[in-house]
Amino acid sequence: xxxxxxxxxxxxxxxxxxxxxxxxxxxxGLPIHWDVCEAxxxxxxxxxxxxxxxxxxxxxxxxxxxxxxxxxxxxxxGEKSANVTxxxxxxxxxxxxxxxxxxxxxxxxxxxSIDFVIVRENIEDLYAGIExxxxxxxxxxxxxxxxxxxxxxxxxxxxLARAEGRHKVHCATKANILKLTEGLFKKxxxxxxxxxxxxxxxxxxxxxxxxxxxxxxxxxxVIVTTNLHGDIISDLGSGLVGGLGVAPAANIGDEVAIFxxxxxxxxxxxxxxxxxxxxxxxxxxxxxxxxKEFETAERIEQSLLxxxxxxxxxxxxxxxxxxxxxxxxxxxxxxxxxxxxxFWPIRPYKPLRLPLVQNPSEDVPRKxxxxxxxxxxxxxxxxxxxxxxxxxxxxxxxxxxxxxRGVQVYPAIGGIRPDTVDHWRARxxxxxxxxxxxxxxxxxxxxQIALHHQWMHLEKLNEFNHAxxxxxxxxxx
Numbered sequence: 001x002x003x004x005x006x007x008x009x010x011x012x013x014x015x016x017x018x019x020x021x022x023x024x025x026x027x028x029g030l031p032i033h034w035d036v037c038e039a040x041x042x043x044x045x046x047x048x049x050x051x052x053x054x055x056x057x058x059x060x061x062x063x064x065x066x067x068x069x070x071x072x073x074x075x076x077x078g079e080k081s082a083n084v085t086x087x088x089x090x091x092x093x094x095x096x097x098x099x100x101x102x103x104x105x106x107x108x109x110x111x112x113s114i115d116f117v118i119v120r121e122n123i124e125d126l127y128a129g130i131e132x133x134x135x136x137x138x139x140x141x142x143x144x145x146x147x148x149x150x151x152x153x154x155x156x157x158x159x160l161a162r163a164e165g166r167h168k169v170h171c172a173t174k175a176n177i178l179k180l181t182e183g184l185f186k187k188x189x190x191x192x193x194x195x196x197x198x199x200x201x202x203x204x205x206x207x208x209x210x211x212x213x214x215x216x217x218x219x220x221x222v223i224v225t226t227n228l229h230g231d232i233i234s235d236l237g238s239g240l241v242g243g244l245g246v247a248p249a250a251n252i253g254d255e256v257a258i259f260x261x262x263x264x265x266x267x268x269x270x271x272x273x274x275x276x277x278x279x280x281x282x283x284x285x286x287x288x289x290x291x292k293e294f295e296t297a298e299r300i301e302q303s304l305l306x307x308x309x310x311x312x313x314x315x316x317x318x319x320x321x322x323x324x325x326x327x328x329x330x331x332x333x334x335x336x337x338x339x340x341x342x343f344w345p346i347r348p349y350k351p352l353r354l355p356l357v358q359n360p361s362e363d364v365p366r367k368x369x370x371x372x373x374x375x376x377x378x379x380x381x382x383x384x385x386x387x388x389x390x391x392x393x394x395x396x397x398x399x400x401x402x403x404x405r406g407v408q409v410y411p412a413i414g415g416i417r418p419d420t421v422d423h424w425r426a427r428x429x430x431x432x433x434x435x436x437x438x439x440x441x442x443x444x445x446x447x448q449i450a451l452h453h454q455w456m457h458l459e460k461l462n463e464f465n466h467a468x469x470x471x472x473x474x475x476x477x
Contacts, residue, residue, distance in 0.1 A: 120230025
């Protein structure tokens with residue numbers, strides 16, 4: 001059958017690496033209709049703030065598969081990355097970054113049998129991009145972790161392990177500190193792992209994971225993690241095996257899959273016929289497997305490995321003395337189609353079964369027990385605390401504490417006076433725990449506080465399943 005693929009050449013060196021990938025795929029004889037579209041710098045400069053024009057969106061809706069070069073957001077144009085826009089628009093929630101030692105490319109980790117995949121949640125976490133300047137000198141970002149988003153990426157990681165004949169999944173979080181957000185991700189992993197008894201399941205703290213990736217990278221098979229952590233350790237992983245120039249990536253959703261090189265657009269070498277297309281070529285292999293063209297994917301992968309590992313044909317990024325051009329390297333890979341290596345075992349790839357995840361039930365016991373009010377003030381913690389306590393006297397609430405940057409500062413603990421800024425969290429609880437909070441109660445007290453202080457954010461405090469659904473400040477009783 002003929003496959004239709006949206007082809008986005010990208011910026012800088014993008015057209016060169018994309019052309020190399022297209023030439024090699026076409027040389028296999030696999031029938032592909034390439035729908036060439038635009039996104040990135042050129043589109044930003046035309047005045048479109050997203051960097052992704054409607055015709056490109058329409059193409060992707062039709063083909064559901066994208067192969068793209070690197071995109072940039074020029075300084076002074078656009079507010080959002082076109083890459084992030086594409087991932088968000090088409091809910092490509094699973095970012096996969098294979099990390100595999102490439103024979104012929106010498107690194108400090110050569111010979112360690114490195115072969116693992118980092119599976120990164122790609123939509124939520126801090127990368128939802130929800131930020132506020134709450135005072136002129138204090139910025140806030142909301143870290144959003146959902147049960148549904150966590151379950152989708154965690155099931156995806158286990159399904160990927162099965163599809164690639166892998167046997168172990170590590171879940172990397174910072175749940176020891178971020179007990180509700182990262183803790184939700186960890187708890188979801190622990191729940192879901194029971195449904196995959198054929199796969200070893202391990203939790204690991206993300207900083208220890210980064211440490212172990214350098215000390216014993218061969219111990220890992222699949223690592224699943226949240227968005228920010230995954231962004232960081234996936235670049236660490238590529239550094240183990242030769243750098244971003246050889247690092248493939250896929251962004252996979254229920255409907256659309258986007259395959260890309262993760263390196264930048266390198267405008268300083270654009271058009272000089274010297275860029276290494278290896279990263280996008282490996283990404284093309286991932287794309288072909290997604291299309292269930294396993295034989296063609298293996299032919300290209302083996303040819304690329306033969307070119308690098310047997311012929312030692314490197315471009316300048318891997319060998320500073322090389323005079324090999326991008327075009328000549330592409331010609332070599334085409335000439336080597338059909339050749340095989342014996343140093344990279346072929347995995348028994350199977351079609352990847354995407355998980356179907358329903359919205360979780362919210363029918364759980366809940367109770368509102370108070371609220372946090374965020375206040376901008378230049379007062380001292382003592383003066384602010386006394387003022388808020390007095391204002392709250394006629395209300396059903398009492399001031400429990402005030403924190404500043406997560407540390408309780410009122411009442412002061414042991415006479416310690418932490419350094420503070422103009423951003424305060426005032427925590428109010430019901431005086432009588434047997435009564436019920438109404439929104440009017442909260443609004444009435446907030447209105448009284450607003451007569452004396454500038455507030456910017458209100459957060460209700462709940463108990464779900466009779467357990468607090470909020471964290472305490474450092475030092476809070």
